[in-house]
Ligand SMILES: Nc1nc2c(ncn2[C@@H]2O[C@H](COP(=O)(O)OP(=O)(O)OP(=O)(O)O)[C@@H](O)[C@H]2O)c(=O)[nH]1
């Protein structure tokens with residue numbers, strides 16, 4: 025029987041043994057095998073404001089999972105190792121992430137898919153799309169800076185979707201805010217109740233270690249020693265002489281406060297996204313990361329049911345379903361291929377299986393599939409709900425596509441699109457490079473890295489949320505498609521899709537404040553110089569139906 029409290033470290037192990045026993049009696053071996061395979065899978069995204077340490081933490085998690093042998097850094101000297109998730113040339117040069125990356129590794133008998141996201145607002149659409157495919161999120165906070173703008177935005181997306189959030193307060197090797205204040209900020213700024221699972225002992229030069237409240241173990245930073253405090257907790261005399269008197273007093277005071285007035289750990293609330301377990305550490309120094317990973321794997325939820333237009337899909341359903349949440353070209357410079365990232369939601373993937381692409385109703389054979397591992401590509405023959413795999417794509421897929429081998433056509437919730445606010449006309453500098461240019465434009469549009477439109481003269485107009493997207497576009501055209509480009513900003517700031525059966529008739533609305541272009545799917549879009557121009561257009565042509573970018577997938581497909 026489960027005799028102990030939820031604070032006992034053995035609690036989760038016992039729950040899981042009881043649970044398995046129960047399942048076995050109910051459903052027998054075969055099904056249990058599948059349920060076990062699904063339950064050991066975890067998909068999570070790492071989110072935060074730029075520079076909080078997402079890529080550095082991802083690298084350390086990959087290292088612990090044995091996915092890489094040596095951790096790289098986001099800024100490495102010549103010939104040194106770079107972080108795996110910042111694989112793009114421009115990321116290595118600038119030391120920032122400009123695109124999300126997905127990698128799978130195993131740890132403690134769990135199969136984990138980790139998604140490192142870019143923190144910068146300009147790449148927000150990519151990050152939002154990633155969040156539609158995860159079962160939990162890890163929010164990284166810079167211990168000195170606290171909660172920053174972008175973290176707040178991304179938190180709100182997770183919270184709206186009910187995604188469980190784990191908090192990692194990073195950079196304790198530097199001067200930091202008082203940890204109690206950091207916790208209070210989660211409550212005050214985000215309205216997120218939290219519970220500390222680990223606790224820092226000092227910070228900056230005085231940083232001496234981490235106390236694991238659930239296991240009652242102190243791990244010393246410089247001395248690299250583990251001290252088991254057993255039932256005595258921080259009042260144990262074992263800590264005396266091991267850490268400085270002031271750190272010891274602070275630790276004891278903080279624990280008295282948290283034990284008396286802090287939130288109580290409750291796994292149900294954690295899994296509903298209503299209580300965030302908090303961890304402290306230093307990703308760079310690889311300290312507090314193992315504690316985080318071990319607890320996270322026990323506390324985080326396995327794959328759950330997903331909403332579709334034809335009801336809910338459960339991970340244990342026999343029918344295979346999944347959706348494409350990301351497309352990336354040229355990940356491997358030697359092969360120049362394109363990968364579509366597929367999250368499996370139910371059923372079993374078997375290489376060579378026939379599926380229907382819901383958007384077109386077309387049947388396809390999935391014969392070229394790969395694991396997403398840090399160091400190598402390896403063909404994947406079988407995969408389950410809760411796995412993310414790569415499918416080699418020759419241009420068949422679009423972001424948001426759903427795949428199924430069932431008879432009913434399934435669409436998952438539409439993925440978010442952001443209305444672009446910056447526009448630029450582009451062309452190749454050398455017209456002999458026209459073919460490369462068109463290929464690059466086509467592929468980057470398919471990735472959703474930037475919005476691509478064409479005007480009536482077939483000129484390419486790019487739409488972006490932020491200026492960094494243009495820079496990445498230019499960089500990638502030069503480096504991946506060997507094409508120098510000319511870019512000219514155009515003075516439009518608002519895009520509206522138009523519902524019409526006769527797109528050509530829209531030409532007559534064009535003037536210096538309104539421009540007609542066509543999107544990637546040949547749908548007409550009117551660009552306006554500003555909100556004022558849009559409003560006066562609406563007043564004048566009341567019968568023209570304009571649609572905001574966010575609704576476009578729903579409304580027009
Ligand atoms: N001192 C210290 N520096 C850290 C720590 N973690 C990360 N950094 C540094 O902080 C900087 C940003 O780290 P990244 O891992 O690139 O941050 P990010 O959140 O991935 O940033 P974006 O991808 O641009 O959003 C780098 O210079 C890291 O070396 C830490 O624990 N301590």
Ligand SMILES: [Mg+2]
Nearest residue numbers: 078079120121
């Ligand atoms: Mg990064």
